[in-house]
Amino acid sequence: MKLKSLAFRLFATSAAWVLLVLPIAGIIIYQLYRDDLQTSFDARLEKLVNSIAVDSMGSGSDPIAPKNRYEPLFEDPSSGWYWQIKPVEGDSAPTLRSVSLGDTSIELPIKHDIKPDGNGARWMNSTGPAGEGIRMVEVIDSPLPMGQGQRYSIIVAGPIDWLESRLANFLTRLAIALFLTGVGLVTVTLFQVRFGLLPLRRIEQALSDIRSGRAVKLDGELPAEIEPLQVELNALLASNQEIIDRARTQVGNLAHALKTPLAVITNEAREDRSALGTKVAEQAEIMRDQVNHYLDRARVAAGAGVIGRSTPVKPVLEPLKRALERIHRERNISITVDCPADIRFAGERQDLEEILGNICDNACKWAKENVSITVSASTSRRPPGRLAILIDDDGPGLSDDQRARIGKRGVRLDETKPGSGLGLSIVTDLVQSYRGRLDLAKSDLGGLRVQLDLPAA
Template sequence: MPDVSPGAEGTQDASREAPRAPARGGANRSIATRLIMVAALWSLVALLVTGFVLVTLYREASEREFDARLDVYLKAIIGEMAAGTPSSPAVPGNLGDPRFDLPASGWYWMVMQAETGEVLFSSESLLGDRLELPQPEPGEVLKSVIGGPRSAELRALQRTIIFGEAAAYRIAVAGDTDELRERESDFAGQVALTLLVLGLGLVGAIFLQVRVGLRPLATLSASLAAVRRGDAQTVDEDLPPELRPLAVELNALVRSNREVVERARTHVGNLAHALKTPLSVIVNEVRGQDAPFAGKVGEQAELMRSQVNHHLERARMAAQRRVIGVSCDVEPVLARLIRAMSRIHRDRDLDISLDMKSQVRFRGEEQDLEEMAGNLIDNACKWASSRVRVSVAPQGEGATAERVVVTIEDDGPGLGAQERAEALKRGRRLDETVPGTGLGLSIVVDLAGLYGGDLSLSKARTGGLAARLVLPAL
């Protein structure tokens, strides 16, 4: 059966990326959207308050102007009455407004005895009716809103005057407020339209301001993405003063990360040299000796050397995994591997195809991708009857791929469910007739785990074995 033997512990490596926590509430809303929403809400509140204040001020000004007109008519009536005697005042004539002569026109005046309330004179527009008025204080000019004929709302102005020593008269002038309310309504509509246009203009200006103001953040993001992809070595520090310290700190972090990786690689090399030499000496000393003790020592020394090589390689891969700005294109690597495997297995005339609908970048070392994909493709070629299919597909939300899935399928005998589980045990070989050490897929699982990915085996659509490799992508 296939030379499949990954270690299960690789799939549980501590360096695997933690799953992303779901966003709570509006935590995933962009800064630009938040700024625009807050500014738009504040502008809406400010414009509503402004509109209310403007309409209120206009209403008060209109009422003062209306009362001033009533006061003119009131003084005109007093002036005409003064033409008579205190006990027999003159009848007011034309006040200069024909509406006082039109029946139920909405404009009325009335003269009454202050003590008895008896109506002495009234405008022709009242048609002998009378206005129900509140009682003013002596010398007070009373303003009030009353009901008039035909249930009209009237704004009235009345005053008590004294002719001579004993003759007191109440004089009232009232006008219909329909005209006043209509003017207020027209003004409120004009204010609403004006503020609406102003509000739309403010929102547009806020949108442009936020977009222009946050553009340096987009520049910083693009520069950081270029470093992560490996297209640049440092983050561009040509930014506004508010963002330049952040770019400087990011560059310091990148440099520190690279220094840590280089130190780790140096220590790994030193440790490898320090351990391999004594083990080689032990193996050489017991080689050629027939004693059981020597054989057991040689066997265990070889096992120790294999384990040291394995774990040192894991340490090297872990260091590479944490390098910022390392990535490679997937298609050239797989195409190169397929050409190599076609030459290696040319005597079997295998059909090895690559199905890749979109370009994807692997976020990691190119040689690591070659090692993982190479082991899987080579394993598939060993057991395929005539065809091996390699497919690549991006995996992620939206337009940005968060993972790349590489699937290698063959049309060989395949493995059962129990055999696939056995194959995922370190150093396990299910068929000794095929060359191999049983460590090929162990390397794949270890590398995939260090990159936060994984490897799984299943039944292929062609009946053979399907290996599904999931890796981080850009």
């Protein structure tokens, strides 16, 4: 998944949202649970202290030990669960304690000037006899009507560790649950992004097939959101093909319209044996060559870059190799071809034949024994792939100055070789029509290397 891709943006946005929301939700849930557990813990302490107050202050002038202790841990020494009944003023009255408290006492919240709540209870966190943290609740009561006897502080305490341990356990389970939820959501998001963008991948493959000539339009059933894009693309392809067909028709009409008058002029001039007739025939031949050349360029320009035009390269090279070896069999020219079978040229077959035919024929004319043709292609779709064709010979080669002059129209470096000097110029025009490049360099075989860069299908 690439950083600049739409899939990464969707996935990263969703993942960031999950990573932001889940911790916030966890904090809120933890705080709510903490408050609820604290309220429940305090309610339990308050219930115990009220029950003990009722049992101990039932009758007489002195408190009595409650018959029902309500909590078994009150009998377990240093358990953290304690109750205590102690006079508020003076020490003349007896102090009652739970077994768990032993001979020690708990400090009174009323002595710390803690204000009572709406129910008359005072709350305080303190330290127990074993040094543990405890939370206590205190109510003030008396066996006799208020104002007529000794007031007593009735305290029930519970361990803070009991509260904290349950919070810690809940936090652990909550963290595990939220982590698994986050992993699940991120996984589902990744699947959702992949599945949701799958039609775009199908469009990418379909467009690649159209560009390489394996298809002529965008077929297949697509989601309703993308279907208008499919319709518009197919309409664009159809319109593009109509424009190309009209251009080719016009070029063909122009060719017929010019060739017939030129043929008439040439024939008439040839019958005239005068100097004027000879000159007219000569110029008419030049005009015919120029007309053919520029009509061919117009045809190539109309077809170059057209979506869906593709030609396999190897089926073009193999017949060319056999033909050139037969033509130059007296010189024992050997041509080697290294071209994978699946490489395709994004253009017309006859244009590729003309490009390779001119260059390979020229290489055979100058070679001593060997000509090598190597073809490779890039596999990238963005941007579209390119063909790299290297044609080497073991001939005398060219100097830097000669390589600079060789592409000019009609320039020939050796008049002993047959030809008009237009071949490489025509090849250059064709290559440029396909937005390619042609470079000349020194070959590893010792002669000339022609490097072609052309669009790949």
